[in-house]
Amino acid sequence: MSEATPLGAxxxxxxxxxxxxxxxxxxxxGVSPSYLNLIEHNRRPLPAPLLIRLAELLHLDLKQFSPDxxxxxxxxxxxxxxxxxxxxxxxxxxxxxxxAASCPGASRAVVALYRAYxxxxxxxxxxxxxxxxxxxxxxxxxxxxxxxxxxxxxNMNHFAELEDGAAxxxxxxxxxxxxxxxxxxxxxxxxxxxxxxxxxxAAMQGAVRRFxxxxxxxxxxxxxxxxxxxxxxxxxxxxxxxxxxIDKYARDPMLSSPESRALARVALANxxxxxxxxxxxxxxxAARLERYDLELLGHRFRAGFEQxxxxxxxxxxxxxxxxxxxxxxxxxxxxxxxxxxxxxLRFARFSGxxxxxxxxxxxxxxxxxxxxxxxxxxxxxxFWVARTVHKEGGGYHAPRTVHALALGCxxxxxxxxxxxxxxxxxxxEAVVPVGLTCRLCERMDCEQRAFPPLQHPLKVNENxxxxxxxxxxx
Numbered sequence: 001m002s003e004a005t006p007l008g009a010x011x012x013x014x015x016x017x018x019x020x021x022x023x024x025x026x027x028x029x030g031v032s033p034s035y036l037n038l039i040e041h042n043r044r045p046l047p048a049p050l051l052i053r054l055a056e057l058l059h060l061d062l063k064q065f066s067p068d069x070x071x072x073x074x075x076x077x078x079x080x081x082x083x084x085x086x087x088x089x090x091x092x093x094x095x096x097x098x099x100a101a102s103c104p105g106a107s108r109a110v111v112a113l114y115r116a117y118x119x120x121x122x123x124x125x126x127x128x129x130x131x132x133x134x135x136x137x138x139x140x141x142x143x144x145x146x147x148x149x150x151x152x153x154x155n156m157n158h159f160a161e162l163e164d165g166a167a168x169x170x171x172x173x174x175x176x177x178x179x180x181x182x183x184x185x186x187x188x189x190x191x192x193x194x195x196x197x198x199x200x201x202a203a204m205q206g207a208v209r210r211f212x213x214x215x216x217x218x219x220x221x222x223x224x225x226x227x228x229x230x231x232x233x234x235x236x237x238x239x240x241x242x243x244x245x246i247d248k249y250a251r252d253p254m255l256s257s258p259e260s261r262a263l264a265r266v267a268l269a270n271x272x273x274x275x276x277x278x279x280x281x282x283x284x285x286a287a288r289l290e291r292y293d294l295e296l297l298g299h300r301f302r303a304g305f306e307q308x309x310x311x312x313x314x315x316x317x318x319x320x321x322x323x324x325x326x327x328x329x330x331x332x333x334x335x336x337x338x339x340x341x342x343x344x345l346r347f348a349r350f351s352g353x354x355x356x357x358x359x360x361x362x363x364x365x366x367x368x369x370x371x372x373x374x375x376x377x378x379x380x381x382x383f384w385v386a387r388t389v390h391k392e393g394g395g396y397h398a399p400r401t402v403h404a405l406a407l408g409c410x411x412x413x414x415x416x417x418x419x420x421x422x423x424x425x426x427x428x429e430a431v432v433p434v435g436l437t438c439r440l441c442e443r444m445d446c447e448q449r450a451f452p453p454l455q456h457p458l459k460v461n462e463n464x465x466x467x468x469x470x471x472x473x474x
Contacts, residue, residue: 169187291418
């Protein structure tokens, strides 16, 4: 961590939380109160040795000082104040950023309060539309999916214990990609006494996997392809063998409900399953060799396009990292159902995403890979790959679920991807101006703007029409 990183506000907030004066903390750290005062006001950097000493004294996780955590908080607070309810207050984006930086505790409280408000508002809307129905329950301020997504992001979508568990399974069982199904079913029966049986789709009652702990039978739907069956086998092995590691993460205090903890267990078992199908070292080597060609990697490891894309986002082992990707999955209505970022790109929590992202246009060309060079208002430039993906169905009457998935990285890494071949990454004409969401985007010349931006008050001139209703023209 750079010694120049301003951490004064965080240090001050932590000191106050512990009920310590500057003099008391300075004495414990072995520095003068005046020096500590300068650090808290960002007039002196917080040196690494002093940061380590501080973590030891106050029993802190150094992740609390991560710049990535700061950026997430700033993005969350900006999005909160991007709500139209704050328009009359004329808040400047710089003020909101300053608040998040200087008062992180209060800023988190504001975000939590806004989540509660949104939950209450959605509950009221639901109640209004269902006045004739009974049993409308209270609404939690935060969805379990949001809490689990935050848990994954805080760990940079990399769980070393689960990677180690998958590596042990490969080593101890001598697994091979070409015979993974037979070896995993044999392992379950020999070591855990679990029989694996395929079952007709109708008998599965809508499920693709059912496990009976009493009978020790694992039923898999016949509609699953071989790769998906391997994934479900590995998932079950994860639940049976990785309980300690899974429970450790599922006990995270940020998971506030039984539903959140149960969902976290499923997400972590899924992570283990992907690590079994695509073991870290072998998969990373193949990804580099094939220049991150998702379809080739899918054929080699018998995994789907989405499984490969998601696995690529987990290659964050210190000293053996892959390209830092961000990934987003949306449905045809624009709902974001999965997202992760190792590139620094932020995704909106409370509002829609930018329609200029190529993940939306992927629906226009199902099954085709689309690329995009995009630039955010702050100048950050990203290279995207997007394609539609569909869930495996059953028979003729089974519904077909289609999503669009996009995988991207900073443009500095784009040449490592096969998809950048032939793309002029330095061309200004090739760059598509995009934003995070309309309320936080400063671009006033966008023909797809749906809402006025937080940074500019709404100005309407009935005699002049711009590229959109919210794009004023003098």
